[in-house]
Amino acid sequence: MEDIVTLHEGGTPLLRDPDGRDLFFKYEGVNPTGSFKDRGTAIEISRAKELGVQNVACATTGNMGASVSAYCAVAKMNAHIFTTKFAEPAKIRQIKAYGASVTVVPGTYDDALAESKKTRDEKGYYLMGDYPLRGEGQKSVAFEIADQLNWGVPDNVIVPIGNGTLAWATYKAFRELETVGLTNKMPRIIGVQARGCNPVYNSFIHNLDYIVPLKKTNTIASAINCNNPVDGLETLTAIRESNGLCIQLSDEEILRAKAEMGKLGIYAEVSGAASYGAYKKLKLGGKTVCVVTGHGLKDSK
Amino acid sequence: MEDIVTLHEGGTPLLRDPDGRDLFFKYEGVNPTGSFKDRGTAIEISRAKELGVQNVACATTGNMGASVSAYCAVAKMNAHIFTTKFAEPAKIRQIKAYGASVTVVPGTYDDALAESKKTRDEKGYYLMGDYPLRGEGQKSVAFEIADQLNWGVPDNVIVPIGNGTLAWATYKAFRELETVGLTNKMPRIIGVQARGCNPVYNSFIHNLDYIVPLKKTNTIASAINCNNPVDGLETLTAIRESNGLCIQLSDEEILRAKAEMGKLGIYAEVSGAASYGAYKKLKLGGKTVCVVTGHGLKDSK
Numbered sequence: 002m003e004d005i006v007t008l009h010e011g012g013t014p015l016l017r018d019p020d021g022r023d024l025f026f027k028y029e030g031v032n033p034t035g036s037f038k039d040r041g042t043a044i045e046i047s048r049a050k051e052l053g054v055q056n057v058a059c060a061t062t063g064n065m066g067a068s069v070s071a072y073c074a075v076a077k078m079n080a081h082i083f084t085t086k087f088a089e090p091a092k093i094r095q096i097k098a099y100g101a102s103v104t105v106v107p108g109t110y111d112d113a114l115a116e117s118k119k120t121r122d123e124k125g126y127y128l129m130g131d132y133p134l135r136g137e138g139q140k141s142v143a144f145e146i147a148d149q150l151n152w153g154v155p156d157n158v159i160v161p162i163g164n165g166t167l168a169w170a171t172y173k174a175f176r177e178l179e180t181v182g183l184t185n186k187m188p189r190i191i192g193v194q195a196r197g198c199n200p201v202y203n204s205f206i207h208n209l210d211y212i213v214p215l216k217k218t219n220t221i222a223s224a225i226n227c228n229n230p231v232d233g234l235e236t237l238t239a240i241r242e243s244n245g246l247c248i249q250l251s252d253e254e255i256l257r258a259k260a261e262m263g264k265l266g267i268y269a270e271v272s273g274a275a276s277y278g279a280y281k282k283l284k285l286g287g288k289t290v291c292v293v294t295g296h297g298l299k300d301s302k
Numbered sequence: 303m304e305d306i307v308t309l310h311e312g313g314t315p316l317l318r319d320p321d322g323r324d325l326f327f328k329y330e331g332v333n334p335t336g337s338f339k340d341r342g343t344a345i346e347i348s349r350a351k352e353l354g355v356q357n358v359a360c361a362t363t364g365n366m367g368a369s370v371s372a373y374c375a376v377a378k379m380n381a382h383i384f385t386t387k388f389a390e391p392a393k394i395r396q397i398k399a400y401g402a403s404v405t406v407v408p409g410t411y412d413d414a415l416a417e418s419k420k421t422r423d424e425k426g427y428y429l430m431g432d433y434p435l436r437g438e439g440q441k442s443v444a445f446e447i448a449d450q451l452n453w454g455v456p457d458n459v460i461v462p463i464g465n466g467t468l469a470w471a472t473y474k475a476f477r478e479l480e481t482v483g484l485t486n487k488m489p490r491i492i493g494v495q496a497r498g499c500n501p502v503y504n505s506f507i508h509n510l511d512y513i514v515p516l517k518k519t520n521t522i523a524s525a526i527n528c529n530n531p532v533d534g535l536e537t538l539t540a541i542r543e544s545n546g547l548c549i550q551l552s553d554e555e556i557l558r559a560k561a562e563m564g565k566l567g568i569y570a571e572v573s574g575a576a577s578y579g580a581y582k583k584l585k586l587g588g589k590t591v592c593v594v595t596g597h598g599l600k601d602s603k
Contacts, residue, residue, distance in 0.1 A: 008315065008317065008329075008567055009315030009317065009329075012313065014309065014310030014334070016309060016310065019375070019376045019377075019378070028309075028310075028334065031332045031333070031334055032332070033315070033329065033331075033332055033567075034569065035597070035599055071567045071569065072567065074320070074564065074565055074566060074567035075320045075566070075567035076320075077320065091392075091599060094601075094603075095569060095598060095599065098560075098561070098564035098569050098598055099564050099565070099567060099569065100564060100565040259399075260399075263375065263399035263400050263401060264375055264400070264401040265375060265376070266309055266334075266372045266373065266375035266376035266400060268335065268372065268396060268399050268400065296336070296599065297396060297399055298336055298392060298396065298597065298599035298600060299599060300395075302395075
């Protein structure tokens with residue numbers, strides 16, 4: 002118990018659509034640092050503490066860095082955060098508030114990741130992004146959804162895709178529930194990307210079994226601006242095995258979704274609104290859960 | 303049930319001090335709109351819905367306006383928010399995101415309150431700030447603290463004072479727990495104000511039984527910048543009856559507390575850090591709970 006590092010992440014509300022559609026919002030913005038990342042971070046940092054780690058390195062579009070920095074503060078570790086110029090200023094402020102050091106790396110998320118890996122190789126820093134472990138933490142979002150629906154399974158779960166960890170963790174969790182007999186069906190996992198950063202979408206549409214990294218990206222949805230998703234292939238598997246879909250949205254479609262969600266009482270960061278944008282565009286039937294990955298207060302404008 | 307308007311407020315973590323002091327942080331920043339206000343708003347808006355209200359008016363330093371706007375969005379009511387130039391831009395954005403109208407009134411909080419009251423008198427708008435009702439909602443923060451301490455009662459509960467609703471609601475809740483026998487003692491209620499907006503502190507120090515409204519205020523702690531606290535007298539009673547204290551802090555002391563809290567993994571908005579600033583200054587013995595009233599993401603800088 003002593004080694005558990007927690008800020009009481011998870012336990013987020015599953016909000017019913019006020020407009021009466023068969024639609025729910027899993028509002029991850031009310032996690033301690035304002036995004037779904039805290040679920041995975043709690044596991045990763047607890048393990049790091051157990052190992053006696055002192056220095057942690059992490060590449061981020063912003064949310065993961067904020068999350069890792071907060072849990073490092075609790076665990077009395079040093080957090081070294083690598084990000085890009087696309088990160089929201091509000092997130093950079095948040096990371097620094099937790100006492101972490103921040104390096105803004107020129108280029109893409111992949112470049113920031115490469116810098117963080119250098120500190121592992123050269124200085125022995127513990128690298129966040131042991132994605133299997135992180136995924137194990139992220140699974141709780143799906144366990145909660147099933148629980149909150151009284152062990153029912155929605156027909157569709159829509160998830161924004163950055164690195165893709167959340168999508169495959171959600172898939173894995175529902176699969177486990179089915180395996181142990183707590184549920185008796187699978188939801189379709191529906192992944193959403195921004196048109197300006199769509200490597201998983203490209204592979205889905207062209208039926209590839211690999212991811213083609215993008216050299217340049219261009220989207221206002223900074224939290225899902227990952228040009229070479231670490232868990233891209235796992236996400237493709239989750240989507241395909243669940244008979245799901247991957248779609249892309251323009252920035253305008255995502256911003257419209259964010260604005261409409263506000264009128265439903267749900268303040269989402271831009272990327273977090275992509276799930277609802279996909280719901281609107283796909284005109285899905287059946288019971289649908291949109292995972293809202295981050296709080297609107299994360300946006301700087 | 304149908305008339306209950308909720309975004310699943312409350313149920314916030316009681317975080318143990320990572321430095322091992324007999325100190326806890328009640329982290330209200332993870333309420334749906336990022337502040338403690340949601341607890342009271344859920345009750346006020348549920349009652350308004352029951353009454354068939356269509357238009358709601360609300361004066362705010364920022365957090366209450368955001369909260370009221372969100373719940374109005376869920377309940378399909380129109381929110382008319384009146385604030386001052388001191389409100390954080392991040393809060394104004396949030397209020398507008400929920401579809402509310404915002405009027406920035408010249409002058410103090412009291413002036414914004416007067417404007418909101420005009421819409422009640424002239425247009426029949428339903429005025430938020432039926433403080434007894436709001437206080438009933440706010441009580442849940444104290445019920446949770448007692449529950450989370452296994453029905454123990456801390457020696458001190460430290461609360462920032464804006465309008466003062468939270469302070470007296472906390473007192474009332476602990477008194478009720480004692481009355482029904484769930485607990486057997488009272489905590490000291492310790493109120494904190496900013497030196498630049500200290501009407502309750504002034505009355506406490508000079509042993510007055512009235513509040514002298516301030517004509518001008520000057521503090522960076524915008525969420526507690528209430529020159530004429532609506533519940534000032536009730537707060538004085540709560541402090542006195544509980545053998546508590548009221549103290550004032552300089553902006554520098556509050557900012558230092560905010561910075562130190564970040565290093566403990568707790569990101570507080572400036573005003574929300576005042577409770578910890580008071581803890582540091584008072585060098586209190588005994589078990590202490592600092593109520594952290596709003597999320598650090600609420601600050602615009």
